Amino acid sequence: MSATIDGRPIEARAGATILDACRDAGLDVPTLCYLETLTPVNACRVCVVEVEGARVLAPACSRRIEPGMVVRTRSPRVDLSRKLVLELLGSSVDLSTAPTLEPLMREYGADPGRFGPAPATVRQSPKVDNDLYMRDYSKCVLCYKCVEACGTDAQHTFAIAAAGRGFDAHISTEFDVVLPESACVYCGNCIAVCPTGALMAKHEYDLREAGAWKPEVQTATDTTCPYCGVGCTLTVHVQDRRIVKVTSPLESEVTRGNLCVKGRFGFEYVNKTG
């Protein structure tokens, strides 16, 4: 179907979202809670665009494109909205391990300091309650990706969900129990989709705490998991001749970025012999 984005006529696939159409046309729309392997939840409002004739801004990640639609991905209204969203996040959340947000802040001129010297924050102590991963909700932007990956979009374990309302909304296990008492099976598929480092493998967390996390010297090499016969692609991150992290590519037809506990964490035997 035909539509217009930023003054350019485009042809979009049936069922495509505005975001799909933009990306197909080579136009960049920033996202935060969106991931191609997850169902859009429209939580972050970073991807909003202006649709001519519409009263409110539309989330590009989930609004389907329609014939004749006229879309503006940048306009004073869009930019103001994105700037405000980023400022609210930046003022209340620790974004120190969210590398994708920093350039956005700059691009939109976001000033998280403008809400005064002591804005409300979600600051709290990191939860370290098991040997495989930690949760630092000071860094959580409530994008819901972890909930979706743990739920119907991938893992179907349902160990976590959103609890509370308004500013008190947060991601929680049932009754806020520690992970070892929850339904968690430690696949780490939540870590894999977390955009801010709120969820992190304990291995990485410990190295960062010790000032020994050095992404600039790390290599990332794809191999195939040594365990069962499913054949999951592992991207093996190596630093100083030791495996420090394992991920899987979103583009893999087999995994779509997901792994099980052995694939994601079962590499220590290689380090122990090394």
Add this chain to the structure above:
Amino acid sequence: MVFGMGGGTSSYQEMEETDCVLLWGSNARETHPIFFHHLLKGLERGARMFAVDPRRTSSAQWADVWVGVDVGTDIPLANAVGREIIAAGLVNHDFVTHATEGFEAYRASVEPWTLARAASVTGVPAAVIRQMAHEYARARRAMLCWTLGITEHHHAVDNVLALINLALLTGHVGRWGSGINPLRGQNNVQGGGDMGALPDRLPGFQHVENDEVRQKFDRAWGVTIPPKRGWHLSGMFDAMERGELRAVYVIGENPIQSEADQHRAARLMDGLDFLVVQDLFLTDTAERADVVLPAAAGAFESEGTVTSSERRVQRCRRTLDPPGEAREDLAIIFDLARALGHDWGRPDAESVWNELRVLSPVHAGMSYGRLDEHRGLRWPCYDESHPGEAFLHARLWERPVKGRRAPFHAVEHTAPADALSDEYPIRLTTGRRLAEYNTGVQTRAYASPTRRGETIDLSPEDARQYGIAPGELVRIVSRRGEVMAPVYIDATLRPGLAFMTFHFPEQVQTNQLTIDATDPRAGTAEFKATAIRIEKAPAAAAAT
């Protein structure tokens, strides 16, 4: 045996688009978690699922129907499903007529397996057998998937044939979303077989007793290959027993702890003239070796390929250098060849792979470049323009059928070799847990928060009957050995059924209990069916 190539027929993607899944003897939720993601997508789209398993596993909890079959009665169940499909007029006659042979003999063989008789033998209610038969046969697309619950029996091959018969009856093979799939338990079980690590196969799953095939390899390699099949693993132990096998070279296996009837395995390996073990670790088997060759970790420190349960050949890459004197398997084997007077040149995984591509038509199109580009390719892949096949045996739907018809195999029930008795009244079955792997040599190095060590899992009813508390240490006795283990009470088990893993041999040597009764055609021991009794440990018995 039925179709000519040994491999799952379907791609994972098809699990998402099928209408009915029979998951038979597989706890894929825990043993193949990412495969289960694809299955879950299918369930989300409305597929029906039957989980055939003596245990109400975490996989069965996702099923529409849990089919709680008694251990070792899969053939009566499958034959009754087949009989019901025939009796209800649900046979795909077009497919049976054109693409199969032996239907009449099969029909006669399953005739005695009425629903009532099967119910009494299998423990599955007649109505459930009937429902499974009708839903599987009527589904537009249906998948049959199994794992070691089918193959770790003394009649492993017959079990598989009994399942394949159902796919032939209904035409649920050779089409998108319909297939029969063994889920492989190790990352290269499929690839090992494909590469000729079977007693009767050359690389490319080509039969060593086929003169034409063998001569092709003779010419390529400049040698004369022995024209007879060798021994499979259980056959090797039998040959050790007879004194015919005196030297063994073990690569990446820990048979002392992974083989059934461990006392016998240890005795036979101790009696060898010469044992070489090539491994990452000084395993219990390596401890007994005359020579230990330290090896690099296959998936992380070596170049090569592995083949998955959907026949996808994928690369393994050297992500870091192996420690100390450890070397890649390929380099060790090349040096061994040189020491034996054969210079194969420089060990290079891609060159070896390209040699395979010349000799194995189904791999011919899989250059390293294409494997990289496509993130692996599924065999068959005949040339460099071939995309690889998502599913196998489409030929069975051509009219007239292309190639050999798929034969039905009439198979008869035989009870597990280790019979239950008054002395050994409990059926022990073994398997894996999510976070652990085999004898634990790899998994014990990482800190799994769910690890609870070895236990003997008992039903609440049995625990009550024996007066056993959770965590209590008990003695478990089989006809071959005895071990001590703490009790874990598991409500997914039925009375008379116990479960153990073999992940923690340093704590409990579970395979001292198991029986090495083996299917002579497959060489897989009957790990799934051991007769045991539970005894309260002396201290606990005195205290109560």
